[in-house]
Amino acid sequence: MDHPTQVLLVRKIFSLLDQGSTSLADAPFLNPVSVYHCAHQLALEQAGLFGAYPLLMGLSACLDHPGAYLTDDLSGVPIVIIRAADGTLNAFINVCRHRGARLVEGQGTLKNALTCPYHGWMYNLQGQLVQLMPAGSFSGLTCAERNLRSLPVFERHGLIWVAREPGQAGSAQRPLTTLDTEMAHLRLENFSLYETRLLEKPFNWKNALETFFENWHFPFLHQKTVASIFLPAVSHFEAFGNDARLIMPRRSILTLRDQPPEQWNLLKHSLVIYFLFPNTLLLWQRDHLEIWRVFPKPQTPGACLAQVALYTPHAATTERERDLWDKNMKLLLETVDGEDFEVSTKIQQGIASGAQTHLTFGRNEPALQHFHRVIQQALTDQRMGLSESVR
Known part of the structure; x- marks a missing residue:
């Protein structure tokens, strides 16, 4: 992300704060609970998402x-x-x-x-x-x-x-639209892999990703971990085709109000979450990266495999560096696996209970709405493409 983009986004976040608002969708969105536990839905996703996209x-x-x-x-x-x-x-x-x-x-x-x-x-x-x-x-x-x-x-x-399917010539040359330039500025090729963890969880793969798409739950669920780090109830969302960017400002961003814009550093004062369709999150965490890749467990709608990898600006060579990254890995696992995924497990049970036919995403949850809309559209496109090929 280049500096002019960072300045533009900081201004937008300050504007949201001044208005006491956040990024908003046009209307609430109802998501059928069947997409979290239906075997037929999982088969469609395996073919239309994981088999069709790099x-x-x-x-x-x-x-x-x-x-x-x-x-x-x-x-x-x-x-x-x-x-x-x-x-x-x-x-x-x-x-x-x-x-x-x-x-x-x-x-x-x-x-x-x-x-x-x-x-x-x-x-x-x-x-x-x-x-x-x-x-x-x-x-x-x-x-x-x-x-x-x-x-x-x-x-x-x-x-x-x-691309996991043979014979899809060129299909892995995935366009990132406007995000392509942004990825170039992050210089991801210079990062070093520090540690990878694989978590097998008893809930749908989409449920795992959803917990990253809003920060309204931070003051309630993350009081012991990260709630004190972030400003509550404000985030900036922007879609880029199927992909998206969600910015959750840290409390420290308020210090930029007293600095000239040429000194503003959004990346230091925010959690920047990139959603890379269909199943990946790249989290910029001030001075390091987390990448979450989530996959459905084969033929099991109510289970998933979530892999997190922690990448550092350079290979850790000292005990002090290893201690720092170990603490970061510990915090992310305490927050996501120990808090978010515990709730996700209960959500999956609630979905299967028959209590409701839909989940409700508010206007204040535009990233969640985008995630499910692009999945629905991709599966529709896949079905239309198959029907056209049969004619």
Whole structure:
């Protein structure tokens, strides 16, 4: 985010504060509770969201040298991403073309090949099978017929995107509209991965993301953690196509009123939340980043997998730095997992109780409304596209 944009947004936040207001939607929004527990809805989302759109895998720091690889199974498809010798990225389904064994686990570094741990079939870093083994046992087949299944992969401004479906040429080249320039100014390619946690939770994946989309609950739910840090009941929301930005000002932003605009630093005095469609949040936290990636648990509408990764401006090399980032990780887990997700668990139970047919999002919750509207539109577009292709 460049400085003129920061100044513009600080002025908008001050204007909201002076009016005693916040970003508002045009009207309240009713969201059917069925979208949180319906198996058919989950099937539509798996095909129309997670199967149709590129998914953020993480930052470039996860693959910072030739031969570095990263595996990811959260979308339901086993994926491996590899940094090639020329610096480009390759992505494949992480499955041997012989008997379907998993090729690699976790993350690490490959010298020049992937070797199947089951029967030793070997692939180069471009996914090409080197030799059919044992020789003479696969007459009629060529190596090229058993290359790894490639997946579209795209890297831009330090963000790595992969489409989980093969054959979607160019589909991972995901436009970020106006946010593309903003991501460039954040210099995400310079950040270092500090720690990752994976949480398996008993509620719908959308429920997990919803807790980040408003701060009206802070004075009630987060009194022991972060409520004292943020101004209550004010935030600035803006949509960018399917994506969005939500700014929650810290109390310290009030000190900028006594400073000239050329000294204003929005990023230091706010939590800036970027929603990257369909399932990712990038949280700018003053001097570091959190990235939350949330996925539905396969065939289980009422459960999800939430991964949080903490990225730091540079690799932690001292005990003091490690202590600082450990404290930040502890606070985020106490706040989100210990407070927000505890309520989310009860919400999922309430949704299943039959107490109501809809959840109500107020005008003061425009980010929540945007999130569900773009999901509905994407699924509608997917159905229309399928029906057109059948004609």
